[in-house]
Amino acid sequence: MASAVQAIAVASVGSIISASRVAAAPELNVQSGLRTNGVRFSLRAVPFFGSTSSSRSARKQNLYTVYAEAQKTETLSPTALQGEGGKGDGESPASKASDRKVSIADVPKSEFEGKTVFIRADLNVPLNKEREITDDTRIRASVPTIEYLLAAGAKVVLASHLGRPKSGPEEKFSLKPVSVRLADLLKKEVKFAPDCIGPEVEALIGGLKNGEILLLENVRFYKEEEKNDLEFSKKLAKNIDYFVNDAFGTAHRAHSSTAGIADFVTKRFAGFLLQKELDYLAGAVQKPARPFVAIVGGSKVSSKITVIESLLDKSDKVILGGGMVFTFFKSQGYSVGSSLVEDDKLDLAVRLSALAKEKGVELILPEDILAADKFDPEANTQVSANTSIPDGWMGLDIGPKAIEQFKKALEGAKTVLWNGPMGVFEFEKFAAGTFAVAEEIAKLTGEGAITIIGGGDSVAAVEKAGLADKMSHVSTGGGASLELLEGKVLPGVAVLDDVEIVA
Ligand SMILES: Nc1ncnc2c1ncn2[C@@H]1O[C@H](COP(=O)(O)OP(=O)(O)O)[C@@H](O)[C@H]1O
Numbered sequence: 304m305a306s307a308v309q310a311i312a313v314a315s316v317g318s319i320i321s322a323s324r325v326a327a328a329p330e331l332n333v334q335s336g337l338r339t340n341g342v343r344f345s346l347r348a349v350p351f352f353g354s355t356s357s358s359r360s361a362r363k364q365n366l367y368t369v370y371a372e373a374q375k376t377e378t379l380s381p382t383a384l385q386g387e388g389g390k391g392d393g394e395s396p397a398s399k400a401s402d403r404k405v406s407i408a409d410v411p412k413s414e415f416e417g418k419t420v421f422i423r424a425d426l427n428v429p430l431n432k433e434r435e436i437t438d439d440t441r442i443r444a445s446v447p448t449i450e451y452l453l454a455a456g457a458k459v460v461l462a463s464h465l466g467r468p469k470s471g472p473e474e475k476f477s478l479k480p481v482s483v484r485l486a487d488l489l490k491k492e493v494k495f496a497p498d499c500i501g502p503e504v505e506a507l508i509g510g511l512k513n514g515e516i517l518l519l520e521n522v523r524f525y526k527e528e529e530k531n532d533l534e535f536s537k538k539l540a541k542n543i544d545y546f547v548n549d550a551f552g553t554a555h556r557a558h559s560s561t562a563g564i565a566d567f568v569t570k571r572f573a574g575f576l577l578q579k580e581l582d583y584l585a586g587a588v589q590k591p592a593r594p595f596v597a598i599v600g601g602s603k604v605s606s607k608i609t610v611i612e613s614l615l616d617k618s619d620k621v622i623l624g625g626g627m628v629f630t631f632f633k634s635q636g637y638s639v640g641s642s643l644v645e646d647d648k649l650d651l652a653v654r655l656s657a658l659a660k661e662k663g664v665e666l667i668l669p670e671d672i673l674a675a676d677k678f679d680p681e682a683n684t685q686v687s688a689n690t691s692i693p694d695g696w697m698g699l700d701i702g703p704k705a706i707e708q709f710k711k712a713l714e715g716a717k718t719v720l721w722n723g724p725m726g727v728f729e730f731e732k733f734a735a736g737t738f739a740v741a742e743e744i745a746k747l748t749g750e751g752a753i754t755i756i757g758g759g760d761s762v763a764a765v766e767k768a769g770l771a772d773k774m775s776h777v778s779t780g781g782g783a784s785l786e787l788l789e790g791k792v793l794p795g796v797a798v799l800d801d802v803e804i805v806a
């Protein structure tokens with residue numbers, strides 16, 4: 304066992320068929336941190352959960368075994384270590400499944416040579432009226448997986464949705480502009496299929512040579528996609544060997560191209576982007592370097608209840624900002640003027656405050672508020688104590704004292720997770736709180752903290768502040784990152800082959 308250092312074996316259940324070195328891969332190379340203590344990891348197909356398909360039991364299982372002279376914590380990503388220890392159930396790690404999915408970096412690169420690989424990416428990018436891409440972040444984020452598989456000699460069939468087309472093909476939802484941008488980024492030809500299933504697509508796939516790529520047209524041009532329709536999933540999988548899911552932004556959807564297709568291929572892997580998102584959003588949050596400070600903002604408490612609850616279990620401090628704080632203030636009997644309040648959630652605010660006390664987590668609300676006389680970029684403003692926003696005025700940002708209070712609360716943090724802006728940052732007058740928090744988090748990254756921006760409007764805010772590249776991780780998924788932070792199983796992740804630590 305100890306002699307099989309840094310080797311990975313990939314096998315069908317019961318019979319090992321190959322063994323070779325782990326492939327080099329950007330950022331997520333399992334091999335890169337290997338040390339010594341002789342740990343064996345088994346990677347095997349996960350039991351099915353999270354899709355409506357009935358054929359899962361018929362799925363052919365795979366067993367992946369990683370042999371490593373390894374210091375566990377340095378060998379695997381944070382998610383790989385979930386499930387180990389801490390549960391006090393007396394089981395050894397040998398019998399525990401981890402939540403880590405088999406990524407394309409876990410198998411030899413040669414595994415993909417000559418294989419037809421269906422990559423589901425999230426290429427759902429914003430376009431203007433001229434159908435020009437206004438933000439190509441998601442395309443750029445998808446490039447490492449695509450480049451890696453092309454270099455490995457795979458025949459890449461790339462699929463995505465774009466927007467929410469209602470009934471069939473519509474030019475404004477075509478992925479054609481994406482193929483052009485992708486070709487620029489890859490510096491190679493990207494063939495474009497006018498459909499995502501059917502004889503023409505089959506012929507195009509059949510004509511692919513090793514290292515060539517075909518982008519399929521929007522999978523949502525078929526209503527069957529969102530229904531995770533069995534026949535449609537089968538059609539997508541026609542002539543496909545492996546499924547690689549890299550579409551983190553859509554991993555919370557149990558659709559044909561994100562989940563159903565997995566039943567009709569021989570192997571299912573996480574791409575680099577998906578794995579990175581899981582490492583940060585699930586891994587770092589489950590096993591954070593402490594102190595771990597979570598910051599939750601945004602407009603409504605109702606949309607973040609489960610996230611706050613889940614973070615109260617894991618973090619040392621939870622800072623609250625944005626429109627949701629007024630529901631907390633009102634629940635404490637403060638005057639909130641005409642600020643955004645969810646009157647049916649007052650009890651919930653009381654309950655969350657009590658829960659924080661019970662768990663010994665500091666729940667920090669802003670000491671003062673920047674109030675406006677109307678919801679308008681040009682509104683008149685005044686700073687109010689959190690207890691007494693005057694009638695007719697509404698809180699649209701945290702105040703200057705709160706900025707200092709939040710900075711102090713963040714001091715020394717080793718892990719920071721941020722979801723939701725501190726105010727109406729879209730209006731310049733009410734962006735100071737959000738930008739100050741963004742700057743403070745960026746500073747902490749420089750000091751060695753792990754800083755994670757958990758999707759949605761906070762990503763837009765960090766980008767607007769020009770600080771996105773100063774964060775450890777900026778998520779490409781809004782809804783998906785929220786669901787992950789809430790502790791939900793993402794169907795597009797659940798269908799992938801899983802890692803289990805066996806010794
Ligand atoms: N005090 C406030 N009053 C009203 N709206 C607010 C306030 N603070 C923040 N918002 C709004 O909340 C929105 C973001 O909310 P949400 O969607 O919950 O966040 P995220 O997208 O980051 O998850 C932003 O459009 C912002 O303008």
Ligand SMILES: O=C(OP(=O)(O)O)[C@H](O)COP(=O)(O)O
Pocket residue numbers: 425427466467552553556758759779780781782783
């Ligand atoms: O943009 C997306 O989600 P997000 O706005 O929650 O980040 C994804 O592409 C998913 O799209 P969908 O919400 O139409 O399924």
